[in-house]
Amino acid sequence: HSMEESEALCSRVGIMVGGRLRCLGSVQHLKSRFGDGLVFDVKLNTPAVEELEDLKQRIFADGTEFVTVEQLEERCRAYGNAAFAERVASSHPTGYSLAAAMERDGFIRAEAFCSWCIEETRFDDLNAYLLNAFGANSVVVMERQNDFCRFKVRGSNDELKLSKMFAMVEDVKDKMHIREYSVSQTTLEQIFNSFASQQEEEQGVARGVY
Secondary structure, three states: OOHHHHHHHOOOEEEEEOOEEEEEEOHHHHHHHHOOEEEEEEEEOOOOHHHHHHHHHHHOOOOOOEEOOOOHHHHHHHHOOHHHHHHOOOOOOOOHHHHHHHHHHOOEEHHHHHHHHHHHHHHHHHHHHHHHHHOOOOEEEEEEEOOEEEEEEEOOOOOOOHHHHHHHHHHHOOOOOEEEEEEEEOOHHHHHHHHHHHOOOOOOOOOOOO
8 A cells, every 4th residue: 555645645544454444534633643753854964164174184183184994993082982983884874984985995084084073973963952852762763874864753742743843943953053854743654554563463274274
């Protein structure tokens, strides 16, 4: 089934799971009744040229133009966060690009390293702000890719108003280096998947089947 088409074309929607009608109503009613929060999509500003140059001069005062494996933790410490070295790994959503360069060339270019450090810090600051505002159990990072990140902010619809979320983001938009963003309710697809995950698996062998 295409929940996007249902959401666009239908005035009323019913969701059946395991042969049972689990809910029926308008799209907005289902979102308000069964949605578990808001989806927050963000694109962060890329570091300015001047910002990169200042950081590069501070970290690479010795005149080098690259970071080797042996220098990685030292350069991260010089930036101000030695733990960033652990994020330069193929499994990390943004650090994988630096890890690939390190494996391919044996080093990371200074400008790429500085840009990545700034972007990681901006993401960490935004994530910390959301965790502080809504609680550690209410914020989930759903996706990260380059300057884009998607958060799920869980909570009842009474607690999480779209207007409140927009106002909160606008207050810190410049401080958090947010270039553009969107806030949306839980989609019908996510509501359907939530119902489907609750379906009990059938036990035993069906009659007449050997």
